[in-house]
Amino acid sequence: MRRIFFNILKTLDPEVAHNLTINVLKLPNPFIESNNDFPILSNDINGLSFKNPIGMAAGFDKNAEVINSLFNLGFGFTECGTVTPRPQFGNVKPRVFRLASDKAIINRLGFNNNGIEKFLTNMSKSNKNGVLGANIGPNKDTENFVDDYINLYTKVVDYSDYVTVNVSSPNTKNLREIQEHDTLNTLLSELSQLRENMKTQKKIILKIDPDSTKQHYSMILNLVQKYKIDGIIATNTTISRPQDLMDEYKDEEGGISGQPLKELSNKVLSFLSKETNGELLLIGVGGISNAKDVYTKIKLGASLVQLYTALTFNGPQMINKIKKELSLLLQSDGYKSISDAVGIIHS
Numbered sequence: 271m272r273r274i275f276f277n278i279l280k281t282l283d284p285e286v287a288h289n290l291t292i293n294v295l296k297l298p299n300p301f302i303e304s305n306n307d308f309p310i311l312s313n314d315i316n317g318l319s320f321k322n323p324i325g326m327a328a329g330f331d332k333n334a335e336v337i338n339s340l341f342n343l344g345f346g347f348t349e350c351g352t353v354t355p356r357p358q359f360g361n362v363k364p365r366v367f368r369l370a371s372d373k374a375i376i377n378r379l380g381f382n383n384n385g386i387e388k389f390l391t392n393m394s395k396s397n398k399n400g401v402l403g404a405n406i407g408p409n410k411d412t413e414n415f416v417d418d419y420i421n422l423y424t425k426v427v428d429y430s431d432y433v434t435v436n437v438s439s440p441n442t443k444n445l446r447e448i449q450e451h452d453t454l455n456t457l458l459s460e461l462s463q464l465r466e467n468m469k470t471q472k473k474i475i476l477k478i479d480p481d482s483t484k485q486h487y488s489m490i491l492n493l494v495q496k497y498k499i500d501g502i503i504a505t506n507t508t509i510s511r512p513q514d515l516m517d518e519y520k521d522e523e524g525g526i527s528g529q530p531l532k533e534l535s536n537k538v539l540s541f542l543s544k545e546t547n548g549e550l551l552l553i554g555v556g557g558i559s560n561a562k563d564v565y566t567k568i569k570l571g572a573s574l575v576q577l578y579t580a581l582t583f584n585g586p587q588m589i590n591k592i593k594k595e596l597s598l599l600l601q602s603d604g605y606k607s608i609s610d611a612v613g614i615i616h617s
């Protein structure tokens with residue numbers, strides 16, 4: 271039954287398939303998996319308990335509608351959003367393209383979502399069966415990007431375990447410019463001040479792009495350390511177009527995710543880990559489709575990982591398969607806990 275449903279999805283327009291999937295996941299107990307967790311995969315990070323390191327990446331559950339179903343499918347954590355202050359339609363359709371022959375997606379959705387108020391109502395229904403993140407971003411017609419992040423942080427902080435500040439989506443005009451020194455300095459300084467004023471320890475994570483230079487990443491790291499930001503997600507989608515793309519949709523505008531992003535995001539992850547001597551929490555995302563891909567990111571310095579695109583090609587059973595195979599890979603290398611393997615390539 272599940273296989274039939276999944277094969278039908280792959281024949282539909284990607285955005286229609288996505289909306290249908292969300293609706294199915296809203297049903298009571300859809301496609302419950304035998305959700306085994308393996309003690310070797312559990313990890314306590316910055317005061318949060320992760321049953322396993324596999325997270326649902328932002329963009330899948332933009333409106334926080336299917337949190338509990340994602341926990342049921344075996345994810346150790348899920349990141350809802352990107353949510354903006356006001357509801358937003360996003361760019362004109364079609365705006366998501368499946369590059370089947372490249373195992374990739376190009377999207378230029380542009381933060382389509384129902385706005386923060388509905389998001390909070392949905393978040394409050396979490397059964398807390400995993401760690402919950404909220405990914406925030408500005409409305410495209412906002413007067414002031416920084417104010418939007420501040421407002422959103424103030425609102426989501428009581429509902430989520432961590433808050434991701436998304437400054438790296440390529441589909442909102444000028445958003446990536448927030449990663450420039452002066453604007454990022456203002457944003458992170460205001461956020462850390464706000465957190466202090468609110469007397470909350472709630473984690474702030476910065477999500478960055480894969481298309482910058484090493485100098486740029488070093489500058490970002492300096493600011494992250496200066497303002498005690500808790501971690502970095504590496505990375506969002508790429509606006510570059512790897513030479514070997516084959517699919518007819520390869521020249522569509524937008525960000526590429528999936529297989530062609532893997533090497534690029536791994537390079538960024540590795541650089542960040544080396545520069546910080548493994549002392550900053552890093553979440554690796556980009557091109558994960560199996561346990562080996564996860565293990566590579568862990569060894570490069572990620573304590574946690576996220577995925578999205580491969581799920582649309584392989585189906586939700588891949589989550590439990592990855593967990594099982596990852597625990598075997600760790601055991602066969604003699605590790606007692608996943609935390610011992612983090613960043614091992616650099617030691």
Ligand SMILES: Cc1cc2nc3c(=O)[nH]c(=O)nc-3n(C[C@H](O)[C@H](O)[C@H](O)COP(=O)(O)O)c2cc1C
Nearest residue numbers: 327328329352377505506527528556557577578579
């Ligand atoms: C259709 C789609 C929508 C996305 N929307 C968001 C988003 O709203 N916010 C965000 O931070 N990342 C978004 N992403 C990026 C993913 O979170 C992730 O960083 C990227 O897809 C790389 O992971 P993957 O190769 O496993 O897909 C989106 C990705 C896809 C494919």
